[in-house]
Amino acid sequence: MKHQHHGSxxxxxxxxxxxxxSLACDHQPAMxxxxxxxSLVTQLRAVVLPALQADERSEIVAQMFQIILDCSSKAMxxxxxxxxxxxxxxxDDVLVDDKKRVRRISSDxxxxxxGVSTASNPHHQRKRSRTLCDDSVSLETPVPxxxxxxxxxxxxxxxxxxxxxxxxxxxxxxxxxxxxxTKTVQHQDDSSGADHPSMYTVxxxxxxTCKDNDGVFNSSGADESEINARSNSDTQSSISSTCxxxxxxxxxxxxxxxxxxxxxxLVMKNNMYEPFDMAAFGLLDLDSWELDALxxxxxxx
DNA sequence: AACATTTGACCATT
DNA sequence: AATGGTCAAATGTT
Numbered sequence: 395m396k397h398q399h400h401g402s403x404x405x406x407x408x409x410x411x412x413x414x415x416s417l418a419c420d421h422q423p424a425m426x427x428x429x430x431x432x433s434l435v436t437q438l439r440a441v442v443l444p445a446l447q448a449d450e451r452s453e454i455v456a457q458m459f460q461i462i463l464d465c466s467s468k469a470m471x472x473x474x475x476x477x478x479x480x481x482x483x484x485x486d487d488v489l490v491d492d493k494k495r496v497r498r499i500s501s502d503x504x505x506x507x508x509g510v511s512t513a514s515n516p517h518h519q520r521k522r523s524r525t526l527c528d529d530s531v532s533l534e535t536p537v538p539x540x541x542x543x544x545x546x547x548x549x550x551x552x553x554x555x556x557x558x559x560x561x562x563x564x565x566x567x568x569x570x571x572x573x574x575x576t577k578t579v580q581h582q583d584d585s586s587g588a589d590h591p592s593m594y595t596v597x598x599x600x601x602x603t604c605k606d607n608d609g610v611f612n613s614s615g616a617d618e619s620e621i622n623a624r625s626n627s628d629t630q631s632s633i634s635s636t637c638x639x640x641x642x643x644x645x646x647x648x649x650x651x652x653x654x655x656x657x658x659x660l661v662m663k664n665n666m667y668e669p670f671d672m673a674a675f676g677l678l679d680l681d682s683w684e685l686d687a688l689x690x691x692x693x694x695x
Numbered sequence: 696a697a698c699a700t701t702t703g704a705c706c707a708t709t
Numbered sequence: 710a711a712t713g714g715t716c717a718a719a720t721g722t723t
Contacts, residue, residue, distance in 0.1 A: 547700060549715060
């Protein structure tokens with residue numbers, strides 16, 4: 395979620411035109427909360443799964459994490475939808491006051507997504523329509539790669555005004571199964587030295603449509619559409635993910651997998667994967683950096 | 696050899 | 710023209 399400032403906070407007596415806009419954004423707190431929940435669950439998963447790696451329940455736990463994340467993704471999508479339609483209406487009003495706001499993206503894009511490689515021109519590159527398609531979920535996390543999915547990196551770009559490049563990943567099963575899910579990982583600029591852990595903005599685009607062969611939860615009685623809607627819950631039996639950006643100390647053990655990053659990515663790994671004393675985490679009301687700090691240093695205590 | 700990543704080029708969008 | 714998403718050849722890794 396993009397941070398969107400909310401007008402002013404100090405009890406203004408009269409709503410101005412910009413306040414009217416902020417009134418249209420009152421889903422933002424809920425969206426922020428959902429995003430925060432996603433971030434925390436992602437981080438929690440990065441802690442729990444490595445600790446469970448030899449445990450027979452790890453797969454179920456992984457799938458439960460995935461389902462939780464998928465549920466919140468759905469919730470987020472609905473909030474975004476609400477937010478958008480509300481804002482569209484609000485913008486119509488605002489237009490009267492402020493013509494600068496004319497621009498409003500149309501959400502009608504999904505018919506043409508990536509398949510626009512044009513029948514007439516099959517080898518041309520896909521159209522970029524991502525900015526118009528909002529089936530995306532973004533979260534901030536210090537553990538951008540350990541999300542229980544398998545990704546293949548297909549690009550990296552320097553982004554304007556960003557210190558670090560953005561990496562582009564697509565689902566490993568894109569070829570085999572035509573899964574269209576992609577994600578981007580952007581290392582945030584951290585101005586604040588070593589105190590705070592590096593944070594990453596991860597944006598997921600599209601739903602996973604790849605099938606899982608042994609998904610426990612896929613046979614839980616949910617119909618296929620729901621299964622699709624929750625990204626198939628197809629956590630792989632060997633939980634793994636790519637780890638190719640610079641040094642993510644807290645990546646999971648990732649047995650057997652070629653998708654593991656280069657050796658230098660796995661620095662500190664041995665320290666990282668010691669089981670944690672989960673009681674030490676106390677209430678799960680930690681901010682990302684706090685949890686990250688525990689991830690980094692907790693096992694040493 | 697097979698698979699993954701890197702990287703410059705290409706392309707759509709703004 | 711600038712920007713950012715994707716492709717694909719080259720290169721690296723297992």
